[in-house]
Amino acid sequence: MKKILSLLLILIGVMAQSQDLPSNPEAGKCYLKCNIGEIKQWTEVPCDLTTPKARDTNYIKELQTLYRNLGYEIEITGIIDLNTIAAHKDYNNGMKKMKRKQRKAERRAKRKKKNQ
Numbered sequence: 001m002k003k004i005l006s007l008l009l010i011l012i013g014v015m016a017q018s019q020d021l022p023s024n025p026e027a028g029k030c031y032l033k034c035n036i037g038e039i040k041q042w043t044e045v046p047c048d049l050t051t052p053k054a055r056d057t058n059y060i061k062e063l064q065t066l067y068r069n070l071g072y073e074i075e076i077t078g079i080i081d082l083n084t085i086a087a088h089k090d091y092n093n094g095m096k097k098m099k100r101k102q103r104k105a106e107r108r109a110k111r112k113k114k115n116q
Helices: 002-017 057-069 082-115
Strands: 030-036 039-045
Touching: 030 082, 039 082, 057 082
Parallel strands: none
Antiparallel strands: 030 039
């Protein structure tokens, strides 16, 4: 009985270690496996692209349509590819900059109003 149990535990341990994961992943970061022809590589992506909603083809097509209308050169396929990831990162960075500028302008207006 002990032999069977130890064999079972060893098999579980081996199977747990044989998962397909990126080499040296960092905690708190999300990765997506991209297939480029026959090459398969792990790419760091924003974590909102790894949610179940992001696996919905229609949602990805909507995102790709939005990015294409904003001037990004991407194909509308419904599949997350490297161009979609790059457009998503660039779009999010632009939105963050715009929000920072808005907050900065609001703080300036507040100070100006307070000093008058």
